[in-house]
Amino acid sequence: MFGDRRGRRVGFLLLLAAVCLLGTSCASGRGKETPPQPQLSEAQRQQAELLNQSAEELYQKALQGDVSGSRTSLIQISDLTTGLTFEGLTTVEGMNALTQTITEAKKVFQAVRYQPAEGQVSAAKLRLAADALIHKNQPLWLQHYKTLQEDVNALEKSAAEGSREALRQSAADLREHIGLLHPSLLISRDGADVAKLDSLVSFVGTQTDGSAEHFRNVQNAAAPLRQTIDKLFMKKEATAYLPYPEPPHPILWTTAFGSVILAALAFAGWRLSKKDGGLTTVRRGGEETF
Known part of the structure; x- marks a missing residue:
């Protein structure tokens, strides 16, 4: 290694x-x-x-x-x-x-x-x-676009394969190469865009312990990383954003959310049934029937 x-x-x-x-x-x-x-x-x-x-x-x-x-x-x-x-x-x-x-x-x-x-x-x-x-x-630093793209590709591949050591190495390589270009980026580009890249690189660095959730987070971070790098290198317009970690048990979250909705519907139905003693007025031909 x-x-x-x-x-x-x-x-x-x-x-x-x-x-x-x-x-x-x-x-x-x-x-x-x-x-x-x-x-x-x-x-x-x-x-x-x-x-x-x-x-x-x-x-x-x-x-x-x-x-x-x-x-x-x-x-x-x-x-x-x-x-x-x-x-x-x-x-x-x-x-x-x-x-x-x-x-x-x-x-x-x-x-x-x-x-x-x-x-x-x-x-x-x-x-x-x-x-x-x-x-x-x-500027000369624009010629290192391919290097950063290869770093992100290696990062995404190691996360997809579930290799903790490869993931750590890829994250370290990306951090090292960004560090080398960092002063040039601040000189040539808007500081806010550089800060977005820093946040993404920092986020990836916290997701290398090898858990399934962190592997997914790194894969989700690959796209915004590419977009941010593209914007800084003026390859295309892109909006960078921070990936949000997925909940540890997405199925449980979905079930719980669905239960809340069903409970709300049931309560609404119970309230309607109690209105006017449970009877509903129906108008037919000008007459009211129950």
């Missing part, structure tokens, strides 16, 4: 490397984009581009195992962020997400025992966030 997870992480990091390397080659295509915001000053745009370049250098150095160079790039990124005016670039949530990502990266690269895998993930998260700040229409 741990070998499979390690393989998926390595594969995901390789995908990140390929996407980030493509960032430079796609520059000509991005030249056709609409500028991030008309009100951006030239100085502001240049500073944001320098931040993006520094984040790219950080990621490349992290891949090469250059810890000292990565720390230097982080200092440059921190200085550029401090002097950057975020108005027109992103929201307050996006600004906080970027600064928090930088703070987390500093902790990783300044740790006494540096972990290369954590450094690469931290650098990749910052790389995607900086790119999202300057490229509004086609």
